[in-house]
Every structure is written in structure tokens, then in C-alpha cells.
Amino acid sequence: MKASDLFWRRFRDEQRTSAKYLRLLFNDHFVIFLIIALGGIVLAYRELLSTPQSMMFWRSNWWQVIIITWLLIGLQIGDLITYFKPADRLYLLGNDSEIIKKYLTRSVNLSILYASVWQAVFVSAIIPILLRIYVSGLLRISSLLIFAISYKLLLLLFERDKLFLKQRVQTITIFEANSTAEGLLFRVLLPSIFLEFILILTQTQVYILMSAWLVLMVVTAYYFHISNHKANSFAINWAIATQQAQQQKQRVLHFFALFAEIPNQPKSIKRRRYLDFCLQRLIKNKPAMLRLYWTRLARDTEILPLVLRLIIVGMIIVGVLQTAPDWLVAVVGALTVYLVNFQLLPLFSDTQKKIWTRLMPITNSQKQSAFIQVHRLVNYIVCTLLIVTVAVTSGSLQRTLLLFVLLIVVTIALQKSYIPYMIKKMKK
């Protein structure tokens, strides 16, 4: 198979896998939550642009820090996508020049495309703020966009060159060392300075700056271009290349795992010794299954962070929805509790998959009842946090009471019917 065909074949395979994960991520429940969350964010963003207090903020110098930080976050997103696999080290060895010419070229092109979309999204998100600050912000907005995309292109090319064996690399020596200092310099300091110039210089100065930047870009692009002749003198450092690809893949999976459980992925755990104190009190003299569920949950790296993120997002939304009607806040609170319960369910199914669990002389009803006890305590905590958040941020007794009543109803319904039903469904 040709190197270019191999890349596109892997690309298609990855698309299929990503589509599968997206289906998992955008389950019915998450879509509802997302719509409400987006509504809350848009509402909060509108308040940020229109309220007198926020206008005072935009007139200070702090807005520059916010915008630069935001764009810097954007610059960190979008890795070099190579789809290299550990077995390539064996099967593609000796075919380096072909891989560099065909495979890696497509890899860089695709990575640039993805990264450009991300940069465009990040710049677009701050356009309303920029238009508030500048009377005519078009030049600065387009300059920010051009800079973000072109700088990201450079970062990707540097990343590509790191995949080559060092003795054959014809690149800037300073980029070879993968140190924190290098990262800070090229991923934070240099782009920050440039972005600051775009924001504070006069329009004419921005014109000159951007023209100089574009000339520099052309020179750099020529420098990084790999001709057929050059490709023959390069070789891939397969250890680094496969490691980079695995890390990139893990980051993508981690993104999906932020709000959905991704099946058949290598599971990692965290000891979290700081939780031992609470855990010991929680499980002391308790039935075996209860001990098992709590300990697994406390050291889990998927379900617990997922649940915590949901709680935090839920608290933020019920907190920022100041002008929204009381019923909407109560619904968001109830939805948060429901989603937390939904995301806890894999703890039950995953525990039952272990042969240790199945071999223990414990009846199914005992296993189920222990799991519902875990839900009960988690629900108490989530409900308390949501109610306190609303009480503190709104100061409205009516709103707090409405949320309190709805959460009690939802919690009882979940424990009495939804969770037993889901457990029955999972057993089937």
C-alpha cells in the first residue's frame, strides 16, 4: 500500500471511531444539558457585554490579559495528527523517505486544517468584545486570525521536525530540546508579545507588523519545506513518532471522556490518598459491596472526574442564571442531579464485569441495594451544593425553595424507579 493511501485509510478509520465516540458523547441527556448550558453561557456573555459593571472592566487594561490568555489557550489546541501506530516501528521501518514525502505531508496538511478551525473558533468568540472596544476592529480581528493560524502552522512544523532523527534534522537547534523553558518561550511568551502588539499598536503600525510577519512566514515556510532530495536524507525517529501519536490519541480520548464514558479504553486509576480519611469513615464496618463501590469510585479517573465536572458546570449555570425565571433554574438543577446519576451507572456495570464480584457470595439484591446507597449519598451532596449555590447567588427564598422541592422529587424518583430500572436493563 502506498504511504499516502495508508494515511487516508487511517484517517477514515479514525473518523469512524470518532463518530462512534461522538454518538456516545451526544447522548439524548447530554444534548439537553448542552443546550441549557449554551443558553446559560450566551446569557452570561450578553450580560458581560452590556451591564455597566462589565463595561467599566472593558475600559481598564485587564481586557488585554483576558483576550491574550484566551487566544493562548486556543494556540495550545490542535496537535500534529500522524496516526502512527506502535507496530509502524517494525512494518514501516526502512520506508522513511516515502513516509516523510507522502504520509507526513498529508498529516501536516490535515493538522493545519483542524488547527485553523480551532483558531477561527477562538478568535470568533471574542469578536463581540473586540467590536465593543474598538470603533473599527476589522483590521485587528483579521490580524489576530492570521497571526493565530500562521503561528499555529509554525508550531506544527516544529512538532513535525521533532519526529526526525536528531542527527539528520536540519532545523533550529533550540527547538530540539523539549524543555519547559522552550514551551514557555514559544508557546506563551513570544505569541503573547505579538498579540499584545496587535491589540495596542495603531492601525498603521499593525499594517507594518503584519506585513513583516507575513514575509517572515514565507521565509520560514520555505525553510521547513521538505523537497524530495531533502526527504532522502531524513529518517524518522520511530520511538518519538509513535509516542507522539499515542499521546495525541490519548488527548482526543481524554476530551471525549470529559463528558462520556469511553468503552474499552485502558483504564487508569489515581490513589488519591487525601481521600483515605473520608473513605475509611465511609466504608468502616459496611457491607462488602458498599466498600467496593466507594473505593472504586474514590480512585476512579473517569466516573468521579466526570461527575465532579457535571456538578461544577451545574453549579455555575444555576449561579449565573440571575435573570432567568425560577423554574428554569430548578430544571437545570434537576437535570444536573439526573445526569450525575446517569453517569454513575457504569460504576455498577463495570463492577459486575469483574469475576471477583461475581464470585463473591452476595445476592443480586444486596449488590443493587449497596449501589443505590452510593447514589443516595452522592445525591445528598449534589443537591446541597446546588441549593447553597442558588441561595447564595440569588438570595431569593422563592427560587431556593422551588429548587429544593424539585430536587427532592427528582431524587426520590431516581432512587425508587429509575436506578432499579437501569440496573435491571444492564443485567439483561
Place this chain on the structure above:
Amino acid sequence: MGLKINNISGGYAGNNILKNISFDVPNGEIVALIGLNGAGKSTTVNHIIGELQPQMGSIVLNDTNIVSEPTAFKSQLAYIPEQPILYDELTLAEHLHLMLAAHEKDNENTWERVVSLLTMFRLEDKLNWLPIHFSKGMRQKVMLVSAFMLNAPLLIVDEPFLGLDTLAQRDVVSLMKEQAKLGNSILMTTHLLASAATFVDRFVVLHDGKVRFVGTPSALAEENQLTVDHLDDLFDLMQKELANEG
């Protein structure tokens, strides 16, 4: 009394691997289940531990049927799988306490036995370790401690010597003998016939999902015109027979 397997047939997803298998593991005996790969050893074990349900026949342990009383059956069972399986999130101590709690034996008396087993397998200073830090051999030792600490009426050991050093292998044999002396039944699977012949009471030979032979090591050797020391050659004979049948 002990374990009684009566005419069981079964397998995975409707595939009838076992064909009318019957044998006993009486109290106080060590029985080795042997056979070539694919003969049905693992399938038999999976039926006994309740992972598979027989299509016909019964599995009874001290008058307790696995199908009608699965929890009571499992409370009399300790199992050491071929591949060590542990919860990634639990430390060694937590695994042991969990298993003891499940068997309602989490008390100081039992813990004394646990400590002696941990010392025997040189795990006494690793109680707070998570499985990720254990080597394969150490994981297998955790499984051994978890099973032997229960003093269960039936102990099933799937390939007991796999991944263990010589010292640990010797300890496993002495522990199995100790369990037999206590009146517990032990069923093990193995490919090391000559070694097993030195301590097992009986062999059950499985061939193509059927019980081919049940008897003492010397009877097995005699039937196949081998000496007990050369029982491992039995597999060559079975392989040739299978090739001829094919």
C-alpha cells in the same frame, strides 16, 4: 459429600463443549483435571464457579446446588484463576478485607491466618500496594492468599504453578495438602502431570469434552503403559490419538 458433577453438558453460546461429564471431588481429596488444550477443562471450571450454566445435569457441593442456591454455593467456594484478576483501584489489604467481608469472615482470628499466608508468600510489607505495582507472579500470589485464607470447603485452582517461582510452587502444594487434611475438596487443572502425580489423589482425564479416565496417578500410568515419572508423555499419546481420529 464434597463436589458432585452429574452428567453436565454445556459450553459457550450454545456450543456443546462438555458432553455428559460426571465426576466427584470428595472431601479431603485433591483431584486434578487434565487434558489437551480445548478438551473442556476451563469450560468445566467455568460451570463449577457459576460463570456458565449447564444445559443439563447438576453441580452440587455439600448438598447445595449451584443453580438453585448460587449464593450458598459460592460461600463454600474459593477460586484461583489461571490469570490473576484484581480490582485496579483496591490495595492488597483492601482486596483481602473485601473477600473476607463477602464471606463474613472479616475478623481478627482470620486475619492471623492471612498474616501467616502473606509472610509465606513474602507479601507482608506490600499491604498498601495497588495491583499496578505488582509483578505477574506477585499478582498470582495475591490470588493464592485470597483463596487459601478462606479455608473454603471447595478450592478450585486453575493451573496453580503458572508464573510462580519454585519456592512458591512448593508452598502451594503444601497448602493444598493442608486444605485436604482439613477435609476440604480441591480441584485443580494442570499440564504438569508428573509433578501433580506426587500429591494428587486422583486424575480426571478430559478428552474432546468427555471424561476419559478417573483414577489414581498409578492407575493412569498403568492404563497408558507409562511410569508415573513419565506421565507427561500422556499428552503425546492423546495428541497422536486425536490426529488419527482427525
